[in-house]
Structure formats: structure tokens, C-alpha cells
Amino acid sequence: xxxxxxxxxxxxxxxxxxxxxxxxxxxxxxxxxxxxxxxxxxxxxxxxxxxxxxxxxxxxxxxxxxxxxxxxxxxxxxxxxxxxxxxxxxxxxxxxxxxxxxxxxxxxxxxxxxxxxxxxxxxxxxxxxxxxxxxxxxxxxxxxxxxxxxxxxxxxxxxxxxxxxxxxxxxxxxxxxxxxxxxxxxxxxxxxxxxxxxxxxxxxxxxxxxxxxxxxxxxxxxxxxxxxxxxxxxxxxxxxxxxxxxxxxxxxxxxxxxxxxxxxxxxxxxxxxxxxxxxxxxxxxxxxxxxxxxxxxxxxxxxxxxxxxxxxxxxxxxxxxxxxxxxxxxxxxxxxxxxxxxxxxxxxxxxxxxxxxxxxxxxxxxxxxxxxxxxxxxxxxxxxxxxxxxxxxxxxxxxxxxxxxxxxxxxxxxx
Amino acid sequence: xxxxxxxxxxxxxxxxxxxxxxxxxxxxxxxxxxxxxxxxxxxxxxxxxxxxxxxxxxxxxxxxxxxxxxxxxxxxxxxxxxxxxxxxxxxxxxxxxxxxxxxxxxxxxxxxxxxxxxxxxxxxxxxxxxxxxxxxxxxxxxxxxxxxxxxxxxxxxxxxxxxxxxxxxxxxxxxxxxxxxxxxxxxxxxxxxxxxxxxxxxxxxxxxxxxxxxxxxxxxxxxxxxxxxxxxxxxxxxxxxxxxxxxxxxxxxxxxxxxxxxxxxxxxxxxxxxxxxxxxxxxxxxxxxxxxxxxxxxxxxxxxxxxxxxxxxxxxxxxxxxxxxxxxxxxxxxxxxxxxxxxxxxxxxxxxxxxxxxxxxxxxxxxxxxxxxxxxxxxxxxxxxxxxxxxxxxxxxxxxxxxxxxxxxxxxxxx
Numbered sequence: 001x002x003x004x005x006x007x008x009x010x011x012x013x014x015x016x017x018x019x020x021x022x023x024x025x026x027x028x029x030x031x032x033x034x035x036x037x038x039x040x041x042x043x044x045x046x047x048x049x050x051x052x053x054x055x056x057x058x059x060x061x062x063x064x065x066x067x068x069x070x071x072x073x074x075x076x077x078x079x080x081x082x083x084x085x086x087x088x089x090x091x092x093x094x095x096x097x098x099x100x101x102x103x104x105x106x107x108x109x110x111x112x113x114x115x116x117x118x119x120x121x122x123x124x125x126x127x128x129x130x131x132x133x134x135x136x137x138x139x140x141x142x143x144x145x146x147x148x149x150x151x152x153x154x155x156x157x158x159x160x161x162x163x164x165x166x167x168x169x170x171x172x173x174x175x176x177x178x179x180x181x182x183x184x185x186x187x188x189x190x191x192x193x194x195x196x197x198x199x200x201x202x203x204x205x206x207x208x209x210x211x212x213x214x215x216x217x218x219x220x221x222x223x224x225x226x227x228x229x230x231x232x233x234x235x236x237x238x239x240x241x242x243x244x245x246x247x248x249x250x251x252x253x254x255x256x257x258x259x260x261x262x263x264x265x266x267x268x269x270x271x272x273x274x275x276x277x278x279x280x281x282x283x284x285x286x287x288x289x290x291x292x293x294x295x296x297x298x299x300x301x302x303x304x305x306x307x308x309x310x311x312x313x314x315x316x317x318x319x320x321x322x323x324x325x326x327x328x329x330x331x332x333x334x335x336x337x338x339x340x341x342x343x344x345x346x347x348x349x350x351x352x353x354x355x356x357x358x359x360x361x362x363x364x365x366x367x368x369x370x371x372x373x374x375x376x377x378x379x380x381x382x383x384x385x386x387x388x389x390x391x392x393x394x395x396x397x398x399x400x401x402x403x404x405x406x407x408x409x410x411x412x413x414x415x
Numbered sequence: 416x417x418x419x420x421x422x423x424x425x426x427x428x429x430x431x432x433x434x435x436x437x438x439x440x441x442x443x444x445x446x447x448x449x450x451x452x453x454x455x456x457x458x459x460x461x462x463x464x465x466x467x468x469x470x471x472x473x474x475x476x477x478x479x480x481x482x483x484x485x486x487x488x489x490x491x492x493x494x495x496x497x498x499x500x501x502x503x504x505x506x507x508x509x510x511x512x513x514x515x516x517x518x519x520x521x522x523x524x525x526x527x528x529x530x531x532x533x534x535x536x537x538x539x540x541x542x543x544x545x546x547x548x549x550x551x552x553x554x555x556x557x558x559x560x561x562x563x564x565x566x567x568x569x570x571x572x573x574x575x576x577x578x579x580x581x582x583x584x585x586x587x588x589x590x591x592x593x594x595x596x597x598x599x600x601x602x603x604x605x606x607x608x609x610x611x612x613x614x615x616x617x618x619x620x621x622x623x624x625x626x627x628x629x630x631x632x633x634x635x636x637x638x639x640x641x642x643x644x645x646x647x648x649x650x651x652x653x654x655x656x657x658x659x660x661x662x663x664x665x666x667x668x669x670x671x672x673x674x675x676x677x678x679x680x681x682x683x684x685x686x687x688x689x690x691x692x693x694x695x696x697x698x699x700x701x702x703x704x705x706x707x708x709x710x711x712x713x714x715x716x717x718x719x720x721x722x723x724x725x726x727x728x729x730x731x732x733x734x735x736x737x738x739x740x741x742x743x744x745x746x747x748x749x750x751x752x753x754x755x756x757x758x759x760x761x762x763x764x765x766x767x768x769x770x771x772x773x774x775x776x777x778x779x780x781x782x783x784x785x786x787x788x789x790x791x792x793x794x795x796x797x798x799x800x801x802x803x804x805x806x807x808x809x810x811x812x813x814x815x816x817x818x819x820x821x822x823x824x825x826x827x828x829x830x
Contacts, residue, residue: 102791105785242828358530358819359819363822366520366826374517376522387633388633389817390804392819392820394820402804407781408778408780409779413658413661
């Protein structure tokens with residue numbers, strides 16, 4: 001509800017400057033208490049989740065949807081362990097640099113939290129725990145706005161998380177929660193200039209598009225991935241097949257999985273039959289451009305929207321290009337600036353690709369599946385930003401902070 | 416015009432990846448040529464400017480407006496010198512860090528330009544030169560959208576700037592320009608997702624508000640400054656008077672000038688008469704809250720909008736507060752998160768103020784007028800950001816860049 005969302009945001013704002021100043025020890029102690037509370041409340045959380053899952057089944061939701069919605073004892077343990085893993089990470093807050101400037105004033109640039117984050121997400125209750133932990137570790141307060149289908153699970157999780165805050169002596173208002181979500185509250189949350197400092201949508205392209213077009217507050221776009229692998233004429237064939245196989249099949253439902261393979265015309269007659277054989281054996285449905293179809297006995301003809309489609313499934317588009325420039329043009333036209341790779345043994349061509357493809361992550365001879373905060377070694381992942389402002393690619397804790405300048409003088413004035 | 420704005424943006428986009436890869440030497444050579452071309456075209460530019468100024472006079476524009484619009488030989492020399500000063504600054508582009516990650520992939524974080532910047536500004540033709548230079552130095556292309564009143568001056572300047580690009584062998588499309596501005600083209604520019612990468616409004620609060628509420632593309636808000644100086648009970652009186660005097664009168668028309676002074680109740684009877692005397696002698700018109708009026712013989716009663724008003728003139732609001740907490744609450748409620756100062760000899764109180772005031776720049780015992788890229792030692796100033804996303808406070812060249820991750824492997828896949 002609109003009123004509920006605003007009230008939760010105002011409560012989070014009211015304690016934001018207090019939370020921003022909690023020591024690292026205190027924030028870590030709260031993470032520990034939150035993890036313990038999740039474990040302690042397991043029975044209540046699983047019972048609430050079962051009700052959500054039954055309702056989803058009755059309303060005819062697909063298996064993949066219900067799988068994402070389902071919590072198990074094991075998944076809850078993993079969520080609690082995720083909170084504890086955050087404890088080990090370095091503090092993203094604090095003085096970044098200090099320098100003298102005009103008239104001898106001393107300027108300190110200090111990393112500080114944004115204040116109030118609004119996290120808008122789909123029916124994945126694990127995001128509730130994850131987002132609350134990331135927000136708290138970075139000194140932010142948060143308003144969690146999950147989907148209606150997961151409302152009972154989320155409410156039970158938030159009750160536990162708030163119990164954890166209380167046990168650690170932190171204000172429960174630091175975790176805001178829209179208990180009765182509807183369409184109106186998202187619009188309203190996104191209009192709260194001066195109250196909500198940053199909105200982060202986590203979910204599919206439709207959710208993100210909606211948030212970006214509605215928002216009157218700063219947003220970080222995450223996760224829409226139409227990723228490409230370009231197989232250059234000078235590619236090592238076995239490496240190309242291995243990378244494409246991995247990038248498509250290792251986990252097809254995620255944003256860094258490949259959706260389109262571009263193959264140089266010169267090698268298409270040799271390469272495409274092998275690609276067809278390898279991926280078909282792995283259960284991939286191939287959607288080929290007309291020129292590629294002749295060399296791919298198991299492929300179907302690609303539809304008109306193929307190149308813009310984020311399948312998130314074992315489906316893969318295959319297009320033929322005349323060379324590097326055409327590959328780059330295709331990626332610029334149809335891609336989402338997420339992750340794109342070239343496979344080649346030609347270093348000069350690779351460098352040109354890495355220089356000119358305007359994506360968050362550009363790869364030479366490696367799988368796009370590495371675009372991930374943990375794989376990058378950040379120790380946490382807030383999401384994968386596909387925008388250029390503030391954060392790009394895998395976002396760690398420091399991307400949930402901003403900075404301020406603190407200037408100390410002895411009465412200096414400007415002359 | 417709408418079509419013109421889009422065409423200029425598309426042309427800038429088409430050469431953005433070429434411009435992004437120009438070496439520092441090449442970008443610096445272009446800056447030198449642009450400066451030379453400005454000097455060479457002085458007669459044509461001044462003639463065009465005279466027409467703009469005459470039109471503004473005929474339509475009854477105020478003196479301050481015409482002053483900002485007017486170009487002189489001296490001002491043109493300063494603009495050209497500004498381009499040359501950019502040459503000496505370090506390259507904001509290039510590899511920032513490099514590290515090994517999962518499976519031994521090598522990740523390089525490289526600072527890169529945004530691509531196409533849209534700069535939307537008022538009738539100040541010097542911004543045309545300034546913005547083009549900052550964009551080019553940081554490897555960006557730009558669409559300049561100045562105000563209709565300055566269109567002849569801007570057109571003459573852009574002709575010279577493009578001559579400079581040509582002389583240095585750079586594409587003239589790197590400097591886009593809306594020659595026939597109207598209201599429609601701003602709306603349209605701000606809707607060009609995927610073409611314009613970042614919009615920066617430069618001007619008054621009204622312009623910025625309009626850009627932020629219309630934009631479907633990323634924006635950096637700049638320059639709205641309702642700045643405060645809080646005189647704590649333990650302040651050094653002479654220092655407080657000197658800082659307030661400087662922050663109000665040294666250059667009243669700029670965003671980092673003080674607009675409201677908050678004075679602790681405890682010292683009001685002693686301090687306010689001195690403030691009244693000092694500032695009245697400096698030509699300042701004082702607008703006092705009812706409780707303060709009795710101690711300020713030259714002040715008038717503050718109106719209902721006083722605390723939200725950015726005067727940008729020799730006008731100053733004066734309010735009495737009960738102490739630190741009330742001062743912070745006033746600043747949070749009425750301020751613009753730009754620059755706010757405390758004057759006190761009490762270090763603990765100062766620290767509490769610096770910690771809790773949620774502004775880009777917070778000062779202890781120094782004038783708010785130091786919030787400036789040059790005063791901070793950045794060597795350039797794009798503007799003063801009042802938002803938290805991406806850039807906060809004085810923006811230098813590096814704030815006109817984003818980054819990308821370049822990942823090199825030898826066939827690594829994710830396991």
C-alpha cells in the first residue's frame with residue numbers, strides 16, 4: 001500500500017543517520033544476530049513459505065517460479081551463512097583520502113552510506129535476507145518491497161531479521177518492509193525524493209524497465225543480460241566450443257549466460273556443424289539466422305525478435321557476421337551492455353574488441369559467466385549494473401556507498 | 416528543434432567510440448586548436464554576441480542577465496585560456512587497477528568516457544567553451560543545448576570550436592549543438608535512452624528540477640545551494656563574523672554562498688547585534704526570524720519561504736536554534752545538501768555536526784565558498800553535484816568518466 005510504503009520509508013529515514021554512524025563491530029554484531037534469528041525462526045518461516053507456495057500452485061504458476069519461491073531448511077541455512085560471510089568483509093565506510101587545499105583547509109573525503117535504499121524485487125524470498133544484510137553492512141537502512149506472491153515468506157523473514165536487530169540493540173526501523181504490496185506502492189516509493197536515496201530493482205527486464213521509467217529518484221539498473229560471444233576467424237575452435245557450452249549451459253537462467261553467438265562467415269562452414277553437434281547434445285535449442293541454418297541440422301530458424309531476446313533458458317541464437325566491425329555493430333544494436341566476449345588467437349583483433357564494445361564486462365577467451373561479484377573476488381554481490389552512472393558490472397559493498405567532503409579550518413575565508 | 420537535437424545526438428554517438436580511444440596527446444592537441452580558433456574567430460563571435468545582447472535589451476531583460484550573456488575580448492581570452500589549462504591536467508582515462516580472479520582470469524578496471532554527454536544550460540555562452548573542453552579532455556562527445564537568448568553567440572563559438580577540431584584532425588560531430596533551441600528539444604534529448612549517456616543541467620534550481628523530472632536518462636543534479644552557517648554557543652565570535660561575511664558577500668550570486676545563518680539561542684543577544692552591524696555595513700539585507708528581530712535593528716521580518724530560498728544576492732536569512740540538534744534538523748528540512756558549516760571551538764560538537772549533516776560538503780570553521788573544483792585542487796570544475804549517485808560535491812574530470820571491466824583468459828570457464 002501507498003501509505004504503508006511511505007510510512008516505512010519515513011521510519012527508515014528517521015534512523016538513517018544513526019545507523020550510518022554505527023561502528024563496524026556493531027554492524028557485524030547485528031549481522032550475527034540476524035543470522036541467528038533466521039535459524040531460530042526456521043519453523044515459522046518455512047510454514048509461511050509453504051502457504052505462499054501452495055497459493056502459487058493453485059494459481060497455476062510455473063515450476064521455475066515455484067522453485068525460486070520455495071525455501072527449504074538448506075536454503076535458509078545458506079541465507080544465514082550469507083549474513084555471516086558479510087561479517088568478514090572489510091568496512092566499506094570511512095576516510096578514503098585526506099588532502100590540503102586552498103588557504104590550508106584540510107579536506108577529507110569520507111565514504112558514507114546513501115541513507116535509505118529501496119530494493120524492489122520479485123518472488124525470491126532469499127533476496128529479503130540478502131538485501132537486508134548488504135544494506136546493514138554498508139550502514140544503510142532499507143525498504144524491502146518484495147512481490148505479493150512471497151508476502152508471507154518475506155513477512156516471516158523480516159520478523160526474524162528485526163528480532164536480530166533488536167537483540168543487537170539496533171533500531172528495527174532500519175529494515176523497512178511493505179507487508180501488503182500492490183502496484184501503487186512501487187510508484188509511490190519511486191517518487192519519494194529526499195526520503196529514499198537510491199532504488200535498486202532486482203529482477204527481470206520488465207521490472208527494471210518499469211522502475212527506470214517511473215522513478216523520480218536515483219536508480220541503479222541491474223541484471224538485464226543479452227550477452228554475446230563472438231567467434232572470430234582466428235579462434236581456437238575447441239576453446240570457442242568449450243566457452244560457449246559453459247556460458248549457455250552451466251546456469252542458463254542467469255543474466256550473464258550467453259544468448260547470442262556471432263560467428264565469422266569465413267569459418268562458419270567448419271565451425272557451425274560442430275557447434276550444432278556439441279550444444280544439441282547438451283540439450284540446447286538453437287535458433288539460427290537464415291545464412292547459418294544450412295550448416296546447423298538441429299537448428300530452427302530464428303524469429304524476428306531473436307537478437308533482442310534474453311532467453312534465460314537452454315535457447316541460443318546464432319548469427320553470421322562479416323568480421324569484427326559487424327560483430328561490434330550487432331552487439332551495440334541488440335545487446336544490453338552487460339557482458340560480451342570474443343574468442344580469437346589474434347591479439348590485435350581482441351584488443352580492438354575490448355576497446356570498442358561498450359559493455360560493463362568485455363572478455364577475451366573466457367566465459368561470460370564470470371561476471372559475478374564473488375567470481376570477481378568482491379566477497380558480496382549487490383547485483384550487476386548495466387548502467388554507466390555510479391556503478392558498472394558486478395557491484396560489491398562499496399557501490400552501496402557515496403561520499404562526502406569534510407573540511408576543517410581555523411577560520412579560513414576565500415579571497 | 417526535436418529533430419535537430421536527435422540528429423546531433425546520433426552524430427555524436429556515431430563518433431563516440433572513436434573519440435573515446437584518442438590518445439591524451441591527440442585530445443590535448445585538439446584543446447590547443449580549439450583555443451586558437453576561439454582567438455582567431457574573436458570578431459565574428461563578438462559580433463554575434465552583440466546581436467544577442469541587443470535582442471535581450473529590447474526584450475527588457477535585467478542587467479544581471481545581460482551581464483552573464485555578454486562576451487568581451489577579455490572573457491573570450493579567459494575561455495581560450497581555460498581550454499589550455501585543461502591540457503595540463505592528467506588523463507582521467509586509463510587502467511585504474513588490475514587483479515587476478517577466479518580460475519586465474521586477469522581483470523582490468525579501466526576508466527572510460529560515458530560516451531555522449533548532454534549539457535543543458537542557460538544564457539551563459541562561456542559554458543559552451545567550458546563544457547566542450549571538459550567533454551573532450553575526458554574522451555566524451557557532447558551535445559550542447561544552450562538557451563535561445565544566446566543562440567547566435569553559441570553558434571559562433573561552436574563554429575570556432577569545430578574549426579579547432581578539424582585543424583586537429585578530429586570529427587566535428589564530437590561537438591553536437593542545438594542551433595534552434597525550443598522547449599521540445601530538451602524533453603526529447605532527455606528521452607534518448609541508449610543514445611545520450613548522461614545529462615548535466617547547469618543553471619538555476621528551476622532548470623535542474625525540470626531536467627530531473629523529465630529525464631529518462633541518467634542525470635547529475637548540480638548547483639542548487641541553500642547553504643547554512645551554524646554559529647554554535649562556543650563559537651569564536653570574530654571568526655564567525657568573518658566567515659559569514661565572506662560566505663555571503665565575496666560572491667553572492669553563486670551556489671556556495673551562504674543563504675541562512677543559524678545562531679544558538681544562548682549567544683543570540685550578544686552575537687546578533689554584531690552580525691547586524693557587520694553585514695549591514697557590507698550592504699546585506701537581513702531577513703530575521705521573529706525571535707531574532709529584536710536584536711537586529713536593520714533586519715526585516717523573514718517571509719514564509721525564507722528558509723527554502725536560494726537568494727543568490729546580498730540577502731541573508733537569520734534563524735535562532737536551541738542547539739546542535741535543532742540546527743541539524745533545520746538544515747535537513749530546508750537545505751539542498753550542498754555546503755553547510757559550523758563555527759565552534761568545541762571539537763566534539765563540531766564532529767557531531769560533520770558526521771550527521773547529510774551534505775556534499777560539511778565545514779568546521781571555514782567558509783562555504785571553498786566548495787569549488789579549483790579551490791579543492793581538482794584543476795577543473797564540471798559543476799557541484801548535490802546528488803549522492805556517482806558524484807558528490809565539486810566534480811572534476813574523473814567524474815565525467817565511468818569504467819569497464821576487461822577480462823582476459825586462456826579459455827577459462829566457470830565450474
